Amino acid sequence: MxxxxxxxxxxxxxxxxxxxxxxxxxxxxxxxxxxxxxxxxxxxxxxxxxxxxxxxxxxxxxxxxxxxxxxxxxxxxxxxxxxxxxxxxxxDDTLQLYFLCAHPSLTPSSAVALTLRAVGGLTTRQIARAYLVPEATMAQRISRAKRTVSGVRFDRPGDVSTVLRVLYLVFNEGYSGDVDLAAEAIRLTRQLAAAIDHPEVAGLLALMLLHHARRASRTAPDGSLVPLAEQDRGRWDTGMIAEGVGILQAALARDRLGEFQAQAAVAALHADAPTAQETDWVQIVEWYDELVGLTDNPVVRLNRAVAVGEADGPRAGLAELASLSDALPRHTAVAAYLHERDGDLSTAARLYAEAAHKAPTLAERDHLTRQAARLNAGVRR
Missing domain, CATH: 1.10.150 (DNA polymerase; domain 1)
Known part of the structure; x- marks a missing residue:
């Protein structure tokens, strides 16, 4: 069977x-x-x-x-x-289930859990293991979500953008336990793309494929993070990259640009560069300008500051960074990187250490701590 x-x-x-x-x-x-x-x-x-x-x-x-x-x-x-x-x-009413599971009355975590259960067909135990929470906790979360939507009828058009955000949340959970949530998100997004003809659905699928293609190179054998510039590009999945680029090009040709298409365009430019040094940072800045216009998201502006630092030099990147709140996630890590690029190693080492304390994951904390130690050793010499 x-x-x-x-x-x-x-x-x-x-x-x-x-x-x-x-x-x-x-x-x-x-x-x-x-x-x-x-x-x-x-x-x-x-x-x-x-x-x-x-x-x-x-x-x-x-x-x-x-x-x-x-x-x-x-x-x-x-x-x-x-x-x-x-x-x-x-x-096939599957599309309606996507909209139901992304109901605005649900919290993001509940919407993701319900989507995995109802649309993804995962068991409560599998979802709990993926999120590293007790099965009873996940069962309560799913039960509350089901009660919330139990009286909702399929008689109103759904919000595609909400569905896409839920799927993007699933993708960003990556892999943990016995369920590969990144692969599951790609499967679900393929299913949605087959059910609805929408350029942003295609954009999200392209974005997922382009990011997932680099997965094998993101960590070293010891589990430590490998930055994009240091990744072995020979380990990238070229077939998945080609598929993602093809889907993106077809979506962009429809001239209905959305944020997932713009993000996928950035990912495609990274995937297209034979080496990190050959990355087309000028064009990446232009795509971030499009993203800022679409979302005015401060995290997008933070990423744009990095791109400006690569395209126009670290001081230009630091100038962009100065206009952003230092409370933004990874703001301190970006500042450390740009100061290192500018030759201010002592400031960069201090900022890497500060960023390590703020890191959301153990892998990021270890990476930033090693960066600080590397620079401190160089400064002492």
Whole structure:
């Protein structure tokens, strides 16, 4: 049995139940029961129509639960709607589930968890392990999210930008535990791109592919971070880069620029450079100018300061940095890098040490600490 098949069908089966009138929480429980039954039955007796099989079994599980529920009378009209045997309808409401899971009433963490459960088909245990939290904690988070959206109907257009931000959050979680969330985010975004013709969906998919292509080179064998300029570009996935660039070019040709397309353009320029020294920093600055115009995001301005420092020299970068709040994440690390580029090694060493104390991850802290130690050793000599 193809183990990925039931998981890939989960969102469309869940959407069928919700469209027929089941509330989200009950429908999700019924689909999970059907998936368990599929794992038991399919290896010995695979159905001709896997989706239709799952819809039928999940609907029966839902009806069984409904009959036992105290609100049976309110829902008894649903009992006559059991689908007849035969192929499942071709309608795919997966896209609606994306919008539901990205509902504005949910916190970002809850939206991500619900998307992974309902659209991604992951178990609560898998999601908990990916986020390094107890399974009970994740179960409570998902339950609260399901209750929040249980009364939401599929009768309003969704906000694509919210869905994309949720998927980007999933991607940025990277890898932990037994679930590769970066790969999972790419899978989900491919699914969304197949369901909706939108240049920003394509832009996000391109961005993910271009970043993911560099994954193997981002850490050394001992687990330490390897900065982009020092990465072994021979280990980059050229096939994934080519796919990402092709998707990006098709999106940009539609002349409906959005922030994910602009970010992907920056990533494509990095991927296109044979060496770090050959990076087209002038064009990267131009793309950051586009991003600033689209978002006016201070983090984008911080990244732009780095690009200006590479294109026009470190002092130009420091001048850009001076206009930004030093409370921004990684502001101190950027200042340290630019001061080092400018030859002020003692200031750079002090700032690297300060940045290490503020680092959000252990790997970043260790990297910045090593940078400070390297410069301090050089200053003492």
């Amino acid at each position: 193809d183990e990925l098949l039931p998981r890939s069908l989960t969102p469309s089966v869940l959407a069928v139940l919700v469209r027929r009138g089941a509330d989200f929480a009950a429908a999700e429980d019924a689909v999970q029961d059907a998936l368990v039954e599929a794992v038991r039955v399919w290896p010995k007796d695979a159905p001709r129509d896997p989706k239709g099989w799952l819809v039928t079994v999940a609907w029966r599980r839902f009806l069984d639960a409904t009959r036992a529920d105290a609100s049976r009378r309110r829902r008894e009209g649903l009992l006559d709607e059991e689908p007849a045997p035969g192929p499942a309808p071709a309608v």
